[in-house]
Amino acid sequence: MCGIVGYVGKRDATPVLVEGLHRLEYRGYDSAGLAVVHRGRLQVTKTAGRVADLRAKVQPATKSTIGIGHTRWATHGEPNEVNAHPHTDTAGRIAVVHNGIIENAEQLRDQLTAAGVKLVSDTDTEALAHMIAAEIAADPTLSLSEATCRTLNRVEGAYGLVVLDTKRPDQLVVARNGSPIVLGIGESEMYVASDVAALVRYTRQVVYLEDGEVATLHSGDYQTKTLTDNGAPAAARAPMIVDAEAGDYELGTYPDYMSKEIHEQPEAIRRALRGRLDERFATARLGGINLDARELRSIRQVKFLGCGSAYYAGQMGAAIIEELARIPADAEPASEFRYRSPVVDPDTLYVAVSQSGETSDTLMAVQELKRKGGQVIGTVNVVGSAISRETGHGILLHAGPEVAVASTKALTNMAVNFALLGLLLGRVRDLSAASGDRIVNGLRNLPAQVADILATQTEIAAVAHLYAAADHMFFIGRVRGWPVAREGAQKLKEISYVHAEAYQAGELKHGPLALIQPEMPSVVVIPSDDLVAKNLSTIEQIKARGGPVIALTSVHDLPDSAADAVIRVPRAEPELEPILLNIPLQIFAYHAAAKLGRDIDKPRNLAKSVTVE
Ligand code: AGP
Secondary structure: OOOOEEEEEEOOOOHHHHHHHHHHHHOOOOOOEEEEEEEEEEEEEEOOOHHHHHHHHOOOOOOEEEEEEEEEEOOOOOOOOOOOEEEOOOOOOOOEEEEEOOOOOHHHHHHHHOOOOOOOOOOOHHHHHHHHHHHHOOOOOOHHHHHHHHHHHOEEEEEEEEEEEOOOOOEEEEEEEOOOOEEEEOOOOEEEEOOHHHOOOOOOEEEEOOOOEEEEEEEEEEEEOOOEEEEEEEOOOOOOOOOOOHHOOOOOOOOOOHHHHHHHHHHHHHHHHOOOOEEEOOOOOHHOOOOOOOHHHHHEEEEEOOOOOOHHHHHHHHHHHHHHHHHEEEEEHHHHHHOOOOOOOOOOEEEEEEEOOOHHHHHHHHHHHHHHHOOOEEEEEEOHHHHHHOOOOOEEEEOOOOOOOOHHHHHHHHHHHHHHHHHHHHHOOOHHHHHHHHHHHHHHHHHHHHHHOOOOOHHHHHHHHHHHHOOEEEEEEOOOHHHHEEEHHHHHHHHHHHHEEEEHHHHHOOOOOHHOEEEEEEEEEEOOOOOHHHHHHHHHHHOOOOOEEEEEEEEHHHHHHOOEEEOOOOOOHHHHHHHHHHHHHHHHHHHHHHHHHOOOOOOOOHHHHHHOO
């Protein structure tokens, strides 16, 4: 949510900042801006548009070796040029870019106004620039870091921020509290960003800042200290080498990231399975969760916590775990869990699910769990992210960088990893070796089966084109098909803006059937399970009311005449079928959105990782 980039070194900063912002645009894209120091003066360029507009606006002749930039997802104030970051003090000496939300912003803005400061934007961030400038004006001997710390000690809320002082054009000050910040170490140059995506083109050596830390970056070095502990130096951390390369973020021959990421799924699944299947004992190896057989056996229940698609993936995981391990499992939106004073059971394994590892609601749920002594592991895609560090152990998704706002390969890898967890929990209980073997083989077959589905893209696209003009759609599923239906509806509404609602098949007759009419198509998910006949009768109920039906199924002898359109996937082991059934719905949403001319990678009002409430 919002992207930050900063640079101090020997290069021309502007292209570095613009390139970094371009890489971060998926985090927020309603306005963008940058500030550099040119001939001792601050030069700020902003746009209410995208980074491409900013690129066209910046002064190519400006040669500056220090600067900060930002791409925004509006929280305080509408997305216009004035509210775009960086924000400055009145004299134009201090510039600040900020992610997160300052909760006492109104109070701070009122105090500044009372002191005669004229605020020009509606943002919380602008207050910070004025406050830092005021600290320096009151005591010119203060370092930029000290002035920033004094300001932040009056601030409540979440932030990742970078401060630039025109009078000290050799340093940037960076602070973190609840919003990700990563430092990139180059050769006599330092970078800072909210996400490694902005850095990997320049360096893979990074240090993640911890909450409550403030860093001062010079071209040749950096120092960190703690905000609260009287400015004591922060514990030294060895830089990490990022396991991603610039090429991982390139589109290659694909028209957009969603299409690229959909097609990367066979390889992403292979990566998730690599080294994790134990054929000898027909089980899974998940060393990262750090639980021995006795501890695994003592788990009496599993609860998945995530938001949006990560929550639906958790629902898929809960179903697989109940089936394989025969212990109760369920999923809950992390956004609800954190607010409802949950009863935390010491014998429950809580699984925090997040692609980005930065989703604020999920992170807060983890912190609430830890505070109450809950046993929590993380399943995240981004190494070094807040949730992976907060949980300390868990399962890495290994999906590779996911850039499109709509999650595809990460969700698939979540479900694959939950199947591994189910296998492991099952095999320390009553799941037989033969059944374990069946799941191991079923998992091994998934990449090729997903590739087979991708090969039918043209047919799925034709169905999507047929129904893209609908104003509303239903996605109907039951039991194994239910989370698939929910995720299918989510994907369609998110990128095509077609109103899509998911319903349990059995619930249709209790109300929503009233909405069925020729203008309301329904996708009905039909796995190869004991409920095929029930699902076919759901189709009949809908058809009898004139509703068009798209059947999505792994049942091979389902005749084409069963529905207005039939989308088929290969048969898999029954417990794993939701993983395959989900793929055509990604393709369906993608092609419906493309037909409607939507900005597929950057749907309106959304951002990739939601680091605010
Ligand atoms: C997925 O398509 C959505 N963009 C969204 O629901 C997402 O899954 C959710 O915000 C959670 O993100 P996370 O996995 O990074 O925590």
